[in-house]
Amino acid sequence: MAEVKSDIEIARAAKKKPILEIGAALGIPPEDLLPYGHDKAKISADFIARQRGKKNGHLILVTAINPTPAGEGKTTTTVGLGDGLNRIGKKAIICIREASLGPCFGVKGGAAGGGYAQVVPMEDMNLHFTGDFHAITSAHNLLAALLDNHIYWGNEQNIDVRRISWRRVMDMNDRALRNIVGSLGGIANGYPRETGFDITVASEVMAILCLSADLRDLEQRLGNIIIGYRRDKSPVFARDIKADGAMAVLLKDAIQPNLVQTLENNPAFVHGGPFANIAHGCNSVIATTTALKLADYVVTEAGFGADLGAEKFFDIKCRKAGLKPDAAVLVATVRAIKMNGGVKKDDLGKENLEALRKGCANLGRHVQNVKKFGVPVIVAINHFTSDTEAEVQAIKDYVATLGAEAVLCRHWAEGSAGIEELAMKVAALAEGGHSQFSPLYPDDMSLFHKIETIAKDIYHASEVIADKSVRDQLRSWEDQGYGHLPICMAKTQYSFSTDPNLRGAPTGHAVPIREVRLAAGAGFIVVITGEIMTMPGLPKVPSSEKIFLNDQGYIEGLF
Template structure:
């Protein structure tokens, strides 16, 4: 089969105004960026009064074997439209870091892609650049305030706002800044995170509108005074200018799938130290324009789905109707102890051993009152005996596993899944509820996720962490949800513990307040907020070919 980029380039795309017209979006609300992508000015879109069905696509714990969550999201949206349902896709925007690093882009794959693939995976409509600029403007205003007298009494040892860049660059993780004498400010240690790890990104994706965005920006805690009192972006009078920089970025981006169906691709927060979902603004817009909305959450269901339910849905009032859990034979065999080099060898018993991972994810999603179905993303090496094991595992959990071939066949390869998902949405009676109440203490919320989702014995933390959480509760932040930052590869904090481990503990080594985004981050283990490039980065293969077209993107 052709490469993703070749398939994308061969597609005949519809003008973006035609895609908007299928959703009854008036021309005056469409702000084109070229011929095939556009910003949508929602203030010019008449309210429809409708509320579509929200479908979350999540997955088992990710492995090097691949699961195909984004590809399945695209395939499902295309398939729903094929069976006569008015469906809209809502995805996150890709970061340049993974595009030039190891992971590649995030526009789907094979014949289940959003297009134009090159544009989406590179600069797109400039949203990430706007977020980078707004974040770094705030950083500059902190240092400038200290330089010109420090009227807020900021303790330069307690400035917690770092700078960001949308690139993998390990050399910037920890830096010494403001060297070179008094004219350059007060020397101190700091560093850079990747843009998707910025609280500004999380804020953009949780804000309900531009006014809410500015209010959230103002609540960002950037530093502490010598008396240990928080200093916010509003204290520095930075919130207004930051909002101005984000005025275009807050508008959702409209593109299309290879089959010409509408897709909102907007926002892209980290799935570890943030909630890993596309914007609330885009999701709500889609729910008002379509009958079914397909969206996804980062990593496996233990991180992505939990945060989708406990953070995004809690803050926005969204109520999902169904969930799809993506699994592959190859990934389950890895969870069953098979080495990557041996995944092509048929081994139903390894699938069964690794299937405990899938079973637990089904159990966990159902804890939220959301009915779940399993999508088997088929590889050519899969055997019928291996596929049957997955069906048995799903059935034992009261669910159903549906074979999908959307990567090779497009929407037609996910039609069986679409029929089942539509039936779930139309006839099931989900009783969605977050995992914990707002009134629990912050540490009790952390412990609830650790014990009920990760199946740990308990969460533990040293007295300093408990004291910090208590200070935040006393300051009025106790009702916030928690955002667990741990390895995505395991239910535990040890990436080597595959399958469905139990009896472990979840050590919380640090907590961070994201007051603007509206959650408290619990750092469990080592979390990298500025990745590095691999030994052979994807960037080495990306270039213009002889015909002037981009090569090497995937």
């Protein structure tokens, strides 16, 4: 049996083309590419502006069932499908998110696909890449520093230090920084107060960058950030302390999409990276809308399961950017479905049709949820060598009862050759004009009703539990003119419920709301449920323990 190479070994052996050549195939002139080395580049704002009058291609969303430790391979399928569409003669671009250092060194690993369906350069993409996350971190923390400085030098805006809502961020998992006291050490250091850190991918600045149409829109949204409240409870905005201009300066390059390539030398835009469990989980609007002008097909993904990623893609990103997806691909594996059916991880290699059929309830719930948005859906079964023909057929038979189709895909082992069937069926689905996309709820629905609609229609919960203070806060924001905003649920990715251990397709559960936050710049309300944290911690044995430089100077253990 041939030796199975690791993802990083496959990526390192890639025969990459110069990035200017990848850009030229899309019609991007050399002067409109800002190279970062030979294999990655940013696309200029001038070039993007010149594309606005062009017709859009077809937009394909790749989503998945609720993730399990068995893995689903959503990004791998996104990359594979993009390669597959190019293989069958379609002009396709892949749009995915950038990787966060926190999960990379924590538990999740890389975020560039896997096997023979990867985006390269893999090492760079999983580390500092083109510096976008550092720029976002700097812009966010500049605002925090200016806020404390404003208070130190007299507090002209009369900010109530008890009602400051703007925390700091860093791109690393660090539970020790969730709640801290700052400005200790005497009068020269300011006024001591409670504060804390979130992870960069949960920053409102990240969400703003990913939802902005251009640099001017970005600066306006930055100015709309609410950093705290006065004693009369009126909001204080970033523009009130003159922070928006300098923040935009720090982000002027970061807002430009990054162009890289797949192992098969097809174009990929990798830009932005909000988490889907604590943020809205989609790559940037500017990357997606630009790709739609340059290709017949754009394959993009939404984070985690469809209950989080797809719902936010539809209700936040598509609503705000005026996007209309033509089709959705729901990724599942035999192993993950069996785990949803109660099989332990060590036993996933054994055929178990009873558990598989039980676990299919999770898959079915996601299929039905996507259809609620009017988007036609097809299931991609990401193949593992332990899968049996009977198990694969059982999934196909089950999906057929839902009025959809499931296709077995072998892109991890075979690249685009292993996903041709899915590519052809997705192309036919997208070109069929069957999509009747509409968001789950209208803009003018009350904020609490929007939360209930998501909880009941997508999570199949029986009720939403919220203290009077939460309900009063939502009504207050409605009175201030924010009632039209969509909802961004912060919830565990592992279950339809707020209990990460409740697998399958639970019904009748309650969704407890712990806190609500107004992201006025990004343009949504963050609803924090259950035990979800906006600053993750590292596991007992973090991935970083296995990451090192070998004798040749190559990175090992990254993925």
